[in-house]
Amino acid sequence: MRASNDHFLIWILCALCLSSSLSSGFTPDDNFLIDCGSSSNSTVGDRLFISDDLSSNILSNPNGKSLSTTSNVSSSSPLFLFSSLLRTAKIFETTSKYNFKIKKQGRHWIRLYFYPFVSGNMDLSLARFSVSAQNITLLKEFQMDSGSVIKEYSLNVTSSNLVLTFTPMVNSFAFINALEVVSVPNELIPSSVPTVEKLVRSLGNRALETVARVNMGNETVSPNDDTLSRLWVADGPFLMHNDQVIVGKFVSNLTKVNMTRDSEIMAPRSVYGTATQLGVDADANANVNVSWSFDVDPGYEYLIRYHFCDIIDLSLGSLSFNVYVNSWKVKDHLDIGKLTSGILGAPYVLDTIASPIDSSKFKISVGPSNFHEYSAAILNGLEIMKISNSRGSLDEPSFDLDSKKVSNVKVGLISGLVAGLLIAAVLATLVIVLCRRRRRLALVRHSKEEDNYGVNGRESKYIIGSVGFSSSKIGYRYPLAAILEATDHFSESLAIGLGGFGKVYKGMLRDNTEVAVKRGTSKSQQGLAEFRTEIEMLSQFRHRHLVSLIGYCDEQDEMIIIYEYMEKGTLKDHLPVIDPSLPREKVNLIEWVMRKGRDQLEAIVDACIVEEVELESLRKYIETAEKCLAECGTDRPTMGNILWNLECALQLQGNERSLHLKESSSQADLSNSWEASVSTTQFSTGSAVDIAGVSMSKVFAQMVREDMR
Incomplete structure (x- = not known):
């Protein structure tokens, strides 16, 4: 009898030790909780947030302005719990930094709290700014009109100092209500994860942003009920409905969950103890899934984490189903019993990486397997985390995704596009050739007519392109006689300027057009090559900010360029007077x-x-x-x-x-x-x-x- 009592006592002690280990949870090495703009510390649940005014050593800009409000976040908001933190804010009109001394390198959470309230003449919804940490862009030109939000990031800190930088945009300012920098358990984020295309993507140096953290079963889980202080929102608003059948059914059974320390880190018991399951009336052959829809930013890859725990039927082998994201099948015939080594009610986590090609949404689905008579399918929790791109940004989309992936998905579209471009290129080439030929003939006819132009009516003939111009690149070629008449034989009384090329004269053509005539001289710093380049270049375009080329003359070894006349003078004429007494x-x-x-x-x-x-x-x-x-x-x-x-x-x-x-x-x-x-x-x-x-x-x-x- 005594031996029996001893065994009973040992069992009780073991149970107490296990319960103690689970309840103690994870103790972070770094745990910075900052209440920004507050004059005193604040308590949220069992966590103490320190006023940044009382911790001046972490803030590089002591001139930041503190604001407060009496308004509260809506009681129906998941962030109502943090009302005491959101009633104050720190304002920065210049670049400001929070500096944190890191005890242990590795992954850390950065949580930024934003609530754009109005205080006096200061409206925080007008703020526009960027936030970066450890060369990672967290927010780029961020502006929040209304509501409240917690931006959560996961960074692999590789130094003993983490700097969080707030940079206001021009004529704007930055603000922050509260922030956290907290160590993350090593086992929470794996070093590499398979993609939906069966590739392997490394996450070691990539930053993550939590886009969605959802508890299925339509119940919100407070940070106070999570070992790692995570907020899990209810899945009801994301659930997609089907008019033909009751697709989603909310279930709860906390007593069936068989938790371990590792599973407690992945998600709390309250997540694994609730689920949304495929309606029991669904036919396994009806191809009906239970689905959720989430908005995401295109141009990024995402880590998608599915949380499973069989709380609806604990007979091993009876629950097998398929898991999807958009059109990809992430897992075929997922059998929770086999994957958890036969441990009843044990949680299971499935990770994958996907990118929303041609879409800004993720459709997450679970549905019956074709090889199983039982049509049940469940999902207990879901997390979607954006992965930083190759430029180290979480707020500047990059579309340089894996080329193999794009080619596999869009091979038909790309082939059609290439074929269309080739056809368009051929047609464009034919049009250009025909147009150039027509213009070349017109230019020859035009030049022959103008070559007969002379002061005394004598016929004069010139060779087009005597300086080697390409006929498709030149402006109109004037005879020397016309230039002499327009400038009164380059009268010094008409000289209006002198440059590196030569003198510039004012002239008047026969059609009363005023022109500026630039004549190269033997002492010019520019030669034939510059003369040719200038004409070819300016012949190709005209713009309101540039002086237009009218023509040129290269007769009798002359280098003459004719421009439109600027009657209001040059830019130099309108600039402020330079003090000649200053050093050069x-x-x-x-x-x-x-x-x-x-x-x-x-x-x-x-x-x-x-x-x-x-x-x-x-x-x-x-x-x-x-x-x-x-x-x-x-x-x-x-x-x-x-x-x-x-x-x-x-x-x-x-x-x-x-x-x-x-x-x-x-x-x-x-x-x-x-x-x-x-x-x-x-x-x-x-x-x-x-x-x-x-x-x-x-x-x-x-x-x-x-x-x-």
């Missing part, structure tokens, strides 16, 4: 920059944007400018090369549009090449094609497409 390096920006040198690049940048400029981008920009200032013209880059280097500088700065330059240029070739060629010929005063409405980016893109690079 303070007047000439070029010499000032050169004097600074490469080691003082930051001094060149405007102080308003110096913090936003990437040093490598600035260095590339200065390098390009230096090449443009070469003494010898042949050493200077072409316009195409300049544009290419500027685009490279934009890429280094992180401009997203630069990533698609090549694609944009190739698409623009088809649509703009014919338009550009039309504007290169038949120039005459008052009748030339004007592209003043065309953006400068298109003009430069057209230059790149020429053989100037």
